[in-house]
Amino acid sequence: MRETTTLDRLIGEIDGGLRAAFGPPPSGTRPSPAREIEAPGLDEAERRLTAGLMRVNHAGEVCAQALYAGQAATARSSEVRGQMAEAAHEEEDHLAWCAERLEELGSRPSLLNPLWYVGSFSIGAAAGFAGDPWSLGFVEATERQVEAHLEEHLDRLPLQDRRSRAIIAQMKEDEARHAQMALDSGATILPAPVQRLMSLSAGIMKAVAFRGFRFQVSGFRFQKRLRGSGFRGIWRSRMHGADKSDALHAGR
Numbered sequence: 477m478r479e480t481t482t483l484d485r486l487i488g489e490i491d492g493g494l495r496a497a498f499g500p501p502p503s504g505t506r507p508s509p510a511r512e513i514e515a516p517g518l519d520e521a522e523r524r525l526t527a528g529l530m531r532v533n534h535a536g537e538v539c540a541q542a543l544y545a546g547q548a549a550t551a552r553s554s555e556v557r558g559q560m561a562e563a564a565h566e567e568e569d570h571l572a573w574c575a576e577r578l579e580e581l582g583s584r585p586s587l588l589n590p591l592w593y594v595g596s597f598s599i600g601a602a603a604g605f606a607g608d609p610w611s612l613g614f615v616e617a618t619e620r621q622v623e624a625h626l627e628e629h630l631d632r633l634p635l636q637d638r639r640s641r642a643i644i645a646q647m648k649e650d651e652a653r654h655a656q657m658a659l660d661s662g663a664t665i666l667p668a669p670v671q672r673l674m675s676l677s678a679g680i681m682k683a684v685a686f687r688g689f690r691f692q693v694s695g696f697r698f699q700k701r702l703r704g705s706g707f708r709g710i711w712r713s714r715m716h717g718a719d720k721s722d723a724l725h726a727g728r
């Protein structure tokens with residue numbers, strides 16, 4: 477039987493990624509940490525804040541899937557490839573838990589998830605091409621940054637929302653383990669400027685996924701324009717303003 481090449485793996489991972497980005501959310505293998513916690517009473521402002529934070533986390537998990545998939549496809553050693561695949565499997569749980577919580581909150585994932593996926597996959601593949609120690613260093617830095625950002629979300633989430641908090645707390649624990657796994661496997665610590673660049677690009681994704689944008693042309697929502705005029709609507713639309721709900725579903 478023919479051995480699989482890097483190109484084979486890239487195609488396989490892209491196929492899996494397209495399913496993750498466009499298909500139904502994965503079911504996950506571990507039950508949600510929120511499953512036995514009573515639904516909290518949230519007012520509208522709290523619900524919108526929580527939905528925004530959970531949408532950011534969901535988009536982050538889409539990115540994590542993509543990064544690991546890109547890195548697994550280009551990893552040099554089968555051992556590192558296996559570790560990337562195993563971590564990606566845990567990220568599927570995170571994705572499923574965030575999707576479930578978003579639905580409970582009457583919201584939904586970022587419509588830009590396919591874009592986040594493609595960008596992150598490319599970065600992951602490039603990190604893998606740089607060699608396993610650098611790729612593992614990238615995992616370590618990413619997971620540490622995610623851990624810190626989840627801690628920040630725990631500070632911002634309404635105290636009574638124990639359902640969201642349980643999910644974030646478990647994710648934070650898993651991300652710390654992924655970072656440690658990378659270190660134990662021989663990660664090279666990335667230079668500080670690279671880490672700052674990673675933090676900056678993650679910040680852009682977080683801001684866009686949280687706030688979303690509403691487009692308006694002469695009183696018509698961008699969505700209506702897009703339906704009526706195809707992609708010309710994008711260029712003719714002007715950005716009307718930021719909304720705490722995501723693009724194209726303002727008001728949810």
Ligand SMILES: [Fe+2]
Binds near residue numbers: 566
């Ligand atoms: Fe995760």
Ligand SMILES: [Fe+2]
Binds near residue numbers: 650
């Ligand atoms: Fe992780």
